[in-house]
Each structure stands twice: as structure tokens, then as C-alpha cells.
Amino acid sequence: MTILRVALPIPKRQLFDYLYQGNELAAGVRVRVSFGPRKLIGVVWGTTETSEWDISKLKSIEAVLDDAPIFDPVLIKLCSWLAQYYKHPIGDVVQTAMPVALRKGESSQAKPIEYWTVSDSGRSADLSSLSRAPKQRALLEALQKHDLVKSKAKADFGTAAIKALTEKTLIEPIEKAPSKKSTWQQDLLIQDKPTANVEQAIAISCIEAKLDQYGCFLLDGITGSGKTEVYLQAIEQVLKQGKQVLILVPEIGLTPQTVHRFKYRFGIDVGILHSGLNNNERLQVWQQSANAQLGIIIGTRSAIFTPMLKPGLLIVDEEHDSSYKQQDGLRYHARDLAVMRAREENIPLVLGSATPALETLNNALTGKYQHLKLHQRAGNASLATQHVFDIRQQPLKFGVAQGMLERIGQHLQQGSQVMLFINRRGYAPALVCHQCGFVEHCKRCDKPFTVHKQLYKLQCHHCGSAKSIPKSCQQCQSNELTSMGVGTEQLEQGLADYFPQYSSIRIDSDSARGKNKLDNMLNSINNNEHQILIGTQILSKGHHFPNVTLVLILDVDGALFSADYRAAEHLAQLITQLAGRAGRAEKPGEMWLQTHDPGHPLLQDLINNGYSHFAQYALLERQQANLPPFTFQALFKAQALSARDAFDFLQQIAQLFSHLDNLDCVGPIPALMEKRQGQFRMQLLLQSPQRSALQKAIGQQIKQIETLNLANKIRWSLDIDPQDFT
């Protein structure tokens, strides 16, 4: 008889003990147990001789679900580290690290995957017979080349085309068991590649020199400097040794274009972990990676948990991107976890960015990471020139100054594409009564509703609640309601009217919603179907649009005066990344930024001296102000229907820490967004110059905090190394 310690999906910071009739069961094996009236799937985390519970009352394991552990020793260690560092329930950490299919207790062997394939008649069918059904023709043509996973075929060609071809018996379904072969090494076929320039060559050889050991590199290269080419050439060496590469990209970076670059260069299958996969498909990639059947795995944040039998290299592209930090549940940072993982696996890690996070930059400047720099754009491209445009006293048309409209016209006339960035989706950020000044507000969030003209709705961007646009003012009944400010929708409409001879496209989370919508939009831009590109943040991230020569940034002044100390860093990253979309090929590019404060030191520094210079000064400022990365923070957040409850709860926490002298306690204070979805939101910030002191203090008190009376009454969370103070 053994006592097993099991990680269960229960929001408690502890393991649970169960009896097991057999000998030992390895850590990482899933078991089914009863917990109160419920049956739960847990993961064995170890054994124990003694128990904090009465051993005679312990229940037995009901079933063992795996023959072998689903986590390797490194992942087990990382989960334990996550639970300890983020002070998060271990059971929930383990859930986060597992694919959904495994959480549900399904077999760790992926089920066969369903494909569409051509029938005998479909294989020899003449495509021209389908010339009047272009979708069917395209699908049949694709299937004549190779089979397609059902979900992918549906997303790319639609159900109607599939149904029609099935009825004509040209295609049929087929199931394929996940391949067991691990022959990708023989398939490896390196395509032609550009000759690396001097700086690229230095970066590549620095990484190659350390392929057999842990080392962290910051690949700090300006936009378009060929960072991806450095990854590709380093990856080549790793693959040739038969080892695997795991690449993390930001949510939006996982476009077919990116994936295609990796597939094309090496001619092998790439495991892709994106949100469009179903549970079985995701499990299959997980498993193939665990068995070393995949050489390259690319995915967003949670892909960092993918097991690898033969790990060789980790890459985090656009490492500054905020999507790497999970903002609910286990609030981990995938970049920081990547550092831990590379260390445990004893392999190198490359963090790449044109605008490194200040934390990362500091680690490079202090020698913790090796700093690799690329100062020049690759090939023949040169960096876009950057300018501010003073809009004080200037009339604006749909948010754009006359001088800028003329400039847009010039670029369009030369056959180039132009890109306009605005941080607000919808038609306008507020609806105001021209008679009495009343503004329509979301009562649950205390914020103005955004006007969406196309949907004919007012929508709250904080809680999602919506209503139709009223015809008259609630307060004075006047029907003179006008919109205030400009959003993407209005900008698109204005530009379409002003430049009727050109086609415009809007890319924001409204227009890009739905499977493959964004991919199709990006393709149509690259095919030059549109000349005017309008969008939010989505447009700033990593896209390569060779024909864009002008980038215009509207209305970012708000960020210059934000209460969030990270706002300046994020603004500088955004501006630099946006400017980086211009002039990426032969034609030179320029970036203009409209502002009411053209002399603002941040803007001036950034535009005249570049991001690196800005970042070094920003680091100095952080140091003088005792802010991260020179100090370490943890944020307790509480929200409740009564502001009093949220405040009292945090006040009780503050008292637990008040006696420590190497720890500062700021608050409780209202969150930057004080009310959301009808709940009042408060925060308490803990801060210490020593990470260990902060960790120790919270570690000692967290159980106590869990047992506070209010802890079960209100919603609260703890965020270690917080990024988001809203």
C-alpha cells in the first residue's frame, strides 16, 4: 500500500492524498479519484509516508489512466516551479499544462484524424468540368495534390463545396491513424537561402557555438533586419543533429505566411498549435512532439508546455509581446517560463525583437543574456524615416489632417500602399447630445459606449454589453445626437469617400473575426487588392507588406499621459513596430505620427534616436523611480459588488505584510478601471528590491490569505510580475 500525492483541479494550494494498492506509481501518471461527491482526473505528483489527514480515512485511487507518465521530468519540475513562483494551486497549473483531451481523461493516444481524399473518379476528374464552381474546383485541385484534414478543408473551402463534391462522388472521407514514423530527418531538404550579412552571420555563429548547453540570447534587431533568417539558419543546424525546435509567436503572428516560411525552408512537416485546432488535433501535435516525430513546433503562449523527446532549441519571437503573459488563472509569462525550460533542458533560448521589453534588455545589458544586435535592414531595404506632424489648430477630417491627406494621396499615386493606425475600433468612442452634453454610458462599467454604425449599436468595449443607437437623448429628449471622436469604422468610411478610386480594407477585431478571415485579409493586401489599410494593433505585429511606403499613426496622445508606468514602453514599441511596416522592400518608406504634443521628450527621443536609445533612458528612469526591473512586484486584485468588501479584504492582506521592512505595500487603491461589469475593483501592490524577499513573504502568508473570511465571498487574484494595472 502506498500513499500517493495527487494534483487535482481544485482551487487550493495543495496536493491531495490517496491510497494505492499497488507499488509505486510514477509521477506524471493520470488517475481518477473521487473527491466529495465528484469524480476528478488528477495527476500523481509523488508519494508520501505520512499524511496530514487520517490515513484510515483516505480514499483509494479508482483508476490509473496511463501506462507511462504524460509529463516528462522536466515538465514536472516546471509545473512545480510555476506553482511555487506564481503561488498558484498546483492542480490548476497541471491543468494549464495539459491538452484539453487529457484533462478530460481521454486516452493519451490521439484518435485517428479525419481527412478528405479524392475518390478513384475524383483522381482522374477533369478540373475544367468544374469551371463554373470555383470553390469546388479549388478544393478538388487541392485534394488531387494531397489529402486535407477535415477541419482545414471546411475552413478554407466551406461546407457547400465539400457537400457538392461528395454528392458527385469525387471525394470521400478517410481516417488516418497518427503517423508513428520519425523520419523527418531523412526528409530534410534545405531550400536556397540568402547569404547572411555580417551581423546575421555573427549572431548565427554565436548561437551555433552553444547548441549543446543552456544559454539565453537576445536577438535585438531593428524591424526587417532579418531576425527570422537568423532563426532559420540556427534551426538548420539543430535539425541536422536530429533535435527539435520549439518556436513561440504572438497570438497574431501565427499566420500561414509565417508557418510557410519554416515549412518551405526545410521541406518537413511543422507542428502548429493554434486556437483553431480541435482537441484531438492538438493532442496529436503534443504526442508527436513528445515522440520526436516533429522537428519543428510553432505555437502561441501555451505551446511552451509541449513536451519534446529531443529538445534542441527554443525561440520566442517578438519576445516583448504582451500576449505572452496570461491574464487570468495561472498568470504566467511564457517568456520567463521559456528561460526556466531552456535551463532545465540544457538547451539555448533565443529571444527576438526589434523592441525588447525593458526587463529583457536589462538582462542583456547586465550580461545575463548574450546581446546579439542587427543594426541594418536586410537586403536592399533601408529603415523608414520617422516624423511627427503637429495637429494643433489644424482642422481634422475623420481624424486626419489635411497635410496628411495630401501625403497619402502622393503615395497612392505612386502605386504604393498606405497604412493608417488608430487604436479604437468602431465608428466613434462616444455618443453625445449636442443640446445638453449628455453622454451615453455603460452603467456596469461607468464608461462611454462606443458607437458601431454598421451594427447600428452602442457597445461597451469593457463588458461587451450592447444596445441599439437611441434616436433621442435620454436626458433632454433632443434628437441632436452626434458621435464624438474617431474609430476605425469612421476612418475607413472617410477615406473611401475621399479616395474613391482606391480600395480600402479595415483590419480590427470586428472585421477579422471568424476563422481564416485575417489570413484572407492579409493575403488580399499582399496581392495588392487594397491600397489603403486601416487597422488597430493587429496591423502592427510582424507583417511583411513589401508595398507599404507610408504609415500614419493617429491619436496616441492619450498614452503620453497614462498613469501606467509601462505605457511609455508600450507606446515606444508600438510606434517602432508600426514604422517598421513601411519601406520593407526596394521602395523607401516613411512614418508620420499626428500629435498635439510634437515636442514631447518621448516622441522626440524615439524619432531622432531610435528605440534602443529610448529604452536605455527609460531603464534609467525606472531605476531612479525604483520600478521594475529594478524592483519586484506582486499585485493582489479584488473585485466585489461592494467597494467596501474589496477594500477591506485587501486592507487585511496589507496588514499581514505591514511589519516587513524590505517590502513596500501600496494601497489598497482603486484599479485604473475602477468599475467593470458592475463590480468594484481594487488593488494592492507589494514591492521589494529583492525577488526572494517578496517570494518568501507571500509564500508565508498565502495560506492565511486563503482562509480570510472575505476570501470566499469576493473574487480575488494574485499576479506575480504584473503587467496590467487596468
Ligand SMILES: Nc1ncnc2c1ncn2[C@@H]1O[C@H](COP(=O)(O)OP(=O)(O)OP(=O)(O)O)[C@@H](O)[C@H]1O
Ligand atoms: N541576408 C539577407 N539577404 C537578403 N535578404 C534577406 C536577408 N535576410 C533576410 N532577408 C529578407 O529580408 C526581409 C525581412 O527579413 P525578416 O522577415 O527575417 O526580418 P525580421 O527582422 O524578422 O522582421 P520584423 O521584426 O520587422 O518582422 C525578408 O523578406 C527576408 O527574406
Ligand SMILES: [Zn+2]
Ligand atoms: Zn460595460
